């Protein structure tokens with residue numbers, strides 16, 4: 316949001332300079348056009364829109380991947396830098412429930428995780444960082460909520476079985492996508508809080524979707 320104001324501010328400054336020149340020109344024939352002022356404001360206005368365009372492109376890409384994963388149209392919003400500065404929440408993404416208790420078809424992914432997803436998309440996906448593995452899983456986890464799951468343990472366990480499919484949709488090879496899912500399951504999941512875990516979580520247990528892409532599949 317901040318960059319939108321910055322872009323609008325420079326655009327407005329260019330317009331004000333141009334307007335002032337028009338007024339001065341009416342009273343004085345020789346008023347010189349403030350070319351440097353107007354053009355530098357225009358350049359700064361355009362430059363300030365780059366992060367906005369980048370974020371919209373990333374959100375479109377992530378929305379498409381999440382929609383493909385769960386088979387319904389959903390929207391992913393990336394938290395802005397300004398939003399992250401005032402954010403006290405510890406969660407890495409969230410989906411709101413409506414008054415009827417049904418999760419909305421939109422999610423907000425935190426600023427750092429969106430940056431990690433962006434870096435992952437720009438990479439070969441062969442050797443993701445720990446932060447990138449986590450960010451892919453966060454999108455997968457929030458996608459499970461958007462598909463209607465309100466339980467954290469169910470969302471977490473189902474998400475682990477969808478991590479490989481999401482990584483593949485984001486461009487990973489089948490082997491790299493499977494490796495990412497295995498890495499989350501083996502290194503991050505064991506450290507999760509109790510409410511993200513369930514006795515029904517385990518290969519062959521109640522929450523096992525028996526998907527071929529599950530991290531415990533060979």
Ligand SMILES: [Zn+2]
Nearest residue numbers: 456460467470
């Ligand atoms: Zn959750």
